[in-house]
Amino acid sequence: MPIAILMFLLLLPAQSWAGWLWGQAEDDALKVQVAEPYVSWRTGPATGYPVFHTSEKGEWLTILQRKTSWIKVTDTRGREGWIAVADIAQTVDATGNRMDLQVPDFEAFESRRVEAGLMMGEFDGAAVTAGYGGFWMTRNLSAELWASQILGSASEIRMVNANLVHQPFPDWRVSPFFTLGVGHIWVDPKATLAQPEERDNSIGHAGLGIRAYITDRYFIRAEVKDYKVFTTRSTNEEATEWKIGLSIFF
């Protein structure tokens, strides 16, 4: 079964090389004209690769593909190389307009609609790994969904949460936020324990944290949350969690 899933996943990107297999139509070529005095070509998509060629003003280039912030181009003589996105953004297309290439910056971060990330930390002394997705309703308020796995020495805990996040200062590069939410927790004790007893409970939480914009589409997020586990026993349980992770926004 795992092999079948792997095979399926491997075939997912088939559409990206199907064009190569059947022969890509020539007419959808993306042609741009160099408008700056010159642009440099590198042999690979990173600053470490050497410059091996330059195109001067007026030359037409065909865009083949993009990897991170590099664009692979070919010229009329069939040469192939990589040009920085910032350089391609200075070219003009056949309509004479400048290429509309957006490089995400802090301004885009301020007006983000969707964010998602992975975080790791500690939940009551046990290691926690969590993933989340959030949607911004206003510049100050967002709704989030979380899934966490907590692996302790005595039990494995799975947790889902839904919460509201408020950030009072959306224009700050390093911006604090407050959060409030509810969820559910499933506790699965270790097999080696004497009396393993599975249980699940509703939970509520409150927390505060901070987001720090780095570059491009990425920011660091760190937070502390205090959980209340509503048990059927006479007392409720409490747990404190801290996490730090990397998030991406759109």
Added chain:
Amino acid sequence: MENRTKHLFLKTLCLGAGLCIATATQAQDDRPLIEPDVTPVPVTEALIDTENFEIGAFVGVLNIEDFESSLLYGGKLTYHLSESFFFEAGVGFAEGGETSFEKLAGNVEVLTDSERDYSYYNINLGYNVLPGEAFLTENYAFNTNFYLIAGAGATDFAGDTRFTLNAGAGYQVLLTDSVAVQIGVRQHYYRIDVLGAEKTSMNTEVSTGLSVFF
């Protein structure tokens, strides 16, 4: 008088002809020699094929501490954040063998068959520390990456799921811009108490894989 009439006629004729030629060339200048039959399409970001994702499968050997070495296979999904950094999520499957104790004592089983199934998942951050080129012939080179990678996840083995840290390094060769092969070494660490006292289990993975960018 005759001279004057001639002059008048010639003058208008010349002027008219000149005007005609002028307007004719003007009209010709307005129209290109060959009319293009396609309208230029603006190039936008959405039209560019962006290949920041990479999906792959790998096979190798996993040395499971106390439980022999096993064939390992798995898959991974990578997202390239920048030319240097990438996120990688991976899963792997193996099977634990017998401990030395089980072999010597004969009729003893520390784990049941289903408990010997070993699987892991992890989420990692990688860094392309040495991008480079490998030269096959005088005119042909493959782009390569030597990367460091580390992350955390969980290992399901011996009846329980355990928090697992991993770190390693690998070498990737891009056969084309879309297809890459890599060889890597990874060390997985987790705490286990199956054989009495709790200890840190160190599991070394050596694997080779094929991946596709999309």
